[in-house]
Amino acid sequence: MDFTLKTFLVMLAIGSLAGWVMHRSDFCLTGMVRDVFLTRSFLLLRALLLSVVISTLTFEILRRFGVSIQVFGSPSAAHLLGGIGFGVGMTLAGSCVVGSVYRFGGGEVTGAATILGLIFGSLIFFELAIPISGFFKRISLFEAATIPELLGADPLYVVLPSALAGSLFIISWARGGKLTLKSFIPTYLQPWKAAVAISFLGALSIFFFGTPISISTLYAKVATTIEAAIFPGHIARASYFSKSVAIPLEFQGGSITINNGPVTDTLFIAQGALFIGIFFGALFSAKMAGDYEVNFRIPPRQYLSAFAGGVIMAISARIAEGCNVWHLLGGLPYLSISSLLFLAGLFPGSYLGGLILKNRIIMTHGVEELRGK
Template sequence: MSSIHLSMIAGGFLLGALAGFLMHRSDYCVAGMFRDLFLFRATRMLKTLLLLITVSLPLFELIRLTGFVSVPFPFFGPPSLTNLLGGFLFGIGMVLAGGCVVGTLYRLGAGSFPGLLAFLGLVAGSTLFAGLYPQWTHVSRALALPTKAVTLPQLLGLPSWLLVLLLVPVLVTLIWRWFRDGSLYRSGVVDGYLQPWQAALGLALLGGASVLLVGMPLGITTSYAKFGAMLLAPLAPEYYASLNYFQLVPLRYTPPLGGGLISGGPGFGLDAVALVQFPLILGIVAGSAWSAIRLGEWRLQIKLPWRQVISAVLGGIIMGLASRMAPACNIWHLFGGLPIFALQSFLFLAGLFPGAWLGGLLLTRLVIPR
């Protein structure tokens, strides 16, 4: 392993640790943002998400203009209605699980048993998708949209910097009004708590640092399928070998730091996906655990109502399936895709809203009925 790859591992772990710390200290949960919108008509956290995207827009564009990193990032492709369907299912799953793919990790780091259950569900759902992959390829072809454009600027035939220049002043004006009326602040916070808008700024900067370090924004969901492959391969080698999904190599690129072409996919093995995503996952868990320990909040509570156990596992399974169908998760699309105007990410977001609404309805009717 080269020194560049070691730098990527160390840097990825550090980025993950900082992200886990920020999200734990502010309880920055994307699933909670959408759930609270429909259950309580609360918009504060969604406003901080818009702040994160507003900061990321010029940051990612400046990085692109340097020529240091290629945009669109690896893994992004032309849009399909599968992005919409995946976003819809993901919205249901993240509300039932009580957290998205990253929210599950930082809660797991803080000792959350539902977080552990959701994590196991994510691995199970991602592994289950491998068996459905041949049928899903037919669905994907049927739902493909008639364009090869990956981003909105490509679709419109406009330079991306122009859209950034037109959009950012409008967003900054809106966010400044929210700052002035106090709607971005959470009152009555305890010692050690971080305001969500501060976490949003930090996460936007971490996203930019990730682009510079590994050539793409924060993302981890392919690793859930890889975890499943690492369990399945030794337990059922013949069945594992029969699954075409685990033979795919969708990631082929040269990192911005150099080191030559690297490649990887969801299958068993320590490849480019493991190099980029494993340190990030470990870092998120470690950063959150360190934050919880420092605050004296780390505790493992195993006793849960049976409905909550089922909800966490089932929500994780749905998220795992949806993240492979979409493909990718809310963090990848919202934190990384929207700032580059990725068409896949717009469709994912369009599906996420009704999915979260339905997830909230199921949560209040079946899991925690009032």
């Protein structure tokens, strides 16, 4: 089978399963960080650690068997800055680049507002933020891209102790009932089960296409296509849109082609299939559970917050060379230093986003409701 067609079909299947799992469990990477500050809940953060531990082991096994994995770049200040910005954006939006898709598929229209914001934010990045991004990327911290490279050690000697330490925490939480959430919804999927499922879906993504699950570049590609249709001359003149790269995948028998211009490449095919799969997987889950309902009667401030959050996330993801899904579910298990910097930025960013959300959106809306009465 042709590599491109195989990629589309496999990623469509992975996306469909991921959409179903995420909808049933509300496996929200935004909530994993945001809830620490807004509700003092650590349940989803524990589920994230479980996912990272499993993925760390599976990624290393795949690497040992010669599976081609797209490498992460050297760390820079851009990854920390992008993490901070992304934390602000995802908290305002209430979802991330993937969360907005499964929630939109489940009937939440604010997910559509976030998706539009992600596309619009990509346009802003192309026109205004590329020089800023380049400046921070030049502030390089290490040549080494991963912790094993930094230590000059075989990855196995870092993977095993890290996985063991994480496992001890997980076992302790499991014994204390801190990995489960009491729910009276019969179709609800516990976060720890979702974490296990998403980990193996991420491993399948690497096995067949060489990259972790992510769709952030898809929004940039859509934005590029829109801009090319409106301003074709500008796209043709800008050097940024002429850049392209092909990453060979010896194990998978193909290559990851990435083109900044309005050109269909294999990364677009893969992420487009994931997007479609996640949307319809969540839609199918909601229909089967009997809780699918589209409600447009939402306060305008929530639409605005979702859209603005999407804009900020898009710009931040371009600066950080990836979104939270890419860095947390892909980079952390790969022991990427740039992903650790991104994670370090997410927490203060999410805290700042929470302050904005409470003081400028929730409180203001509450005052307006009281005045209306």
